[in-house]
Amino acid sequence: MILLILxxxxxxxxxxxxxxxxSTNYTSIQSAIDAAKSGDIIEVxxxxxxxxxxxxxxxxxxxxxxxxxxxxxxxxxxxxxxxxYADGAVLEGFNVTNSGHCGCGNAGIRIMSDNNTVFGNVAxxxxxxxxxxxxxxxxxxxxxxxxxxxxxxDEGNNWWGSVPDAKELLTGSGVAGNHYSDFDKPAAGCNDTxxxxxxxxxxxxxxxxxxxxxxxxxxTRPELG
Numbered sequence: 001m002i003l004l005i006l007x008x009x010x011x012x013x014x015x016x017x018x019x020x021x022x023s024t025n026y027t028s029i030q031s032a033i034d035a036a037k038s039g040d041i042i043e044v045x046x047x048x049x050x051x052x053x054x055x056x057x058x059x060x061x062x063x064x065x066x067x068x069x070x071x072x073x074x075x076x077x078x079x080x081x082x083x084x085y086a087d088g089a090v091l092e093g094f095n096v097t098n099s100g101h102c103g104c105g106n107a108g109i110r111i112m113s114d115n116n117t118v119f120g121n122v123a124x125x126x127x128x129x130x131x132x133x134x135x136x137x138x139x140x141x142x143x144x145x146x147x148x149x150x151x152x153x154d155e156g157n158n159w160w161g162s163v164p165d166a167k168e169l170l171t172g173s174g175v176a177g178n179h180y181s182d183f184d185k186p187a188a189g190c191n192d193t194x195x196x197x198x199x200x201x202x203x204x205x206x207x208x209x210x211x212x213x214x215x216x217x218x219x220t221r222p223e224l225g
Contacts (some may be wrong), residue, residue: 002185003029003059004006004187011092013040013041014036014037014040014041015040015042015043016036016040016041016042016043016120017032017037017043017044017045018023018031018043018044018045018049018071019045019047019109020041020047020048020049021047023106023181024045026170028049028051029042029049029051029053029061029073029102029183030051030052030053030054030094031166032044032059033053033054033055033056033057033059034149036057036059037057037059038057038058038059039058039059040057040059040060041059041060041062042059042060042061043044043062043064043073044061044062044063044064044071045064045066046047046058046064046065046066046067046068046069046070046071047068047071047072048071048072048074049071049072049073049074050074050076051073052075052079052080052081052083053073053076053081053082053083054083054085054087055082055084055085055086055091056086057086057087057089058086058087058088058089059086059089059090060089060090060092061089061090061091061094062090062092062093062094063093063094063095063121066095067094067134069095070093070094070095070121070122071093071094071095072094072095072097073094073095073096073097073207074097074098074124075086075096075097075098075099075100075106075108076098076205077098077099077100077101078100078106079100079106079107080099080100080105080106080107080108080109080110080131080142081096081097081099081107081108081126082094082096082109082110083109083110083111083112083116084097084101084109084110084112084113084116085112085113086113086116087113087114087115087116088115088116088163089112089113089116089117090116090117091109091116091117091118091119091121092117092118092119092120092121092197093120093121093166094100094121095121095122095124095172096108096109096121096123096126097123097124097125097126097181097224098125098126098129099125099126099127099128101149102127103213105128105133106126106127106128106131107123107126107127107128107129107131107151108121108123108124108126108128108129108130108148109121109123109129109130109131109143109155110128110131110132110133111130111131111132111133111135111138111140111158112132112133112135113135114135114136114137114138114139114176115136115137116137116138116139117138117139118130118138118139118140118141118143118196119139119140119141119142119143120142120143120221120222121143122143122144122146122219123142123143123144123145123146123148124144124146124147124148125146125147125148126148127148127149127150128148128149128150128152128153129143129145129146129148129150129153129177129180130143130145130151130152130153130154131152131153131154132153132154132155132156132158132205132207133155133156133190134155134156135154135157135158136156136158137158137159138156138158138159139155139158139159139162140158140159140160140161140178141159141160141161141162141177141178142162142176142177142178142216142219142220143178143179144179144219144224145178145179145180146179146181146224147181147220148181148188149180150179150206151180151182151183152180152203152205152206153205153206153207154205154206154207154208154213155207155208156210157171157208157210158210160177160203160205160210160211160213161172161175161177161178161212161213161214162176162177162214175198175213175214176197176198176214176216176220176222177203177212177214177215177216178203178212178215179215179216179217179218179219180203180212180215183199183203183215184199184215184216184217184218189201189203190215190217192217196219197216197217197218198214198216198217199214199215199216199217202214203215
């Protein structure tokens with residue numbers, strides 16, 4: 001039994017914790033990513049992180065509200081706040097703001113890889129709220145995109161909404177897309193005749209043929225875990 005435990009131990013995911021006040025081993029998000037191994041979990045506590053984050057490993061990068069709101073990544077007016085380069089990563093629970101405003105894809109969240117999960121984030125006053133290059137298989141849902149120059153851009157083949165199970169496909173219940181501040185009122189095209197919190201019409205994502213089929217009238221923070 002002891003031998004089995006020792007053999008299994010190396011495969012277990014490590015949890016790395018980040019806090020800006022020096023109370024943990026890491027004070028910057030990037031330093032934790034650099035130290036992590038594929039499959040690890042990085043928990044980022046509330047606070048402001050003035051950095052450009054490059055998610056270059058297949059890890060779970062999760063923001064944790066420890067009483068002062070979602071951790072805020074501030075790009076200081078240049079580049080993107082968070083860029084995802086690894087395949088199969090998870091990005092959850094961040095407030096991202098103040099990206100650069102050139103026409104080169106600067107965003108709150110920039111996705112440059114495949115099969116990632118991006119949900120429960122807030123992108124506020126960025127050039128693009130979420131920008132995806134020619135990627136595929138990404139799941140992008142329950143994000144709040146507020147007052148960005150362009151809410152969303154996608155030149156790939158990705159799913160803008162939670163992935164429904166068989167019952168939800170039949171009934172349409174339990175499925176949620178993202179909230180777009182430029183598409184949450186009747187004057188902007190969002191009517192909610194069934195009062196289920198979902199706009200009646202899809203939201204067209206700029207850059208290609210993708211659409212969010214279940215855009216939310218207002219943002220409801222999902223349970224993060």
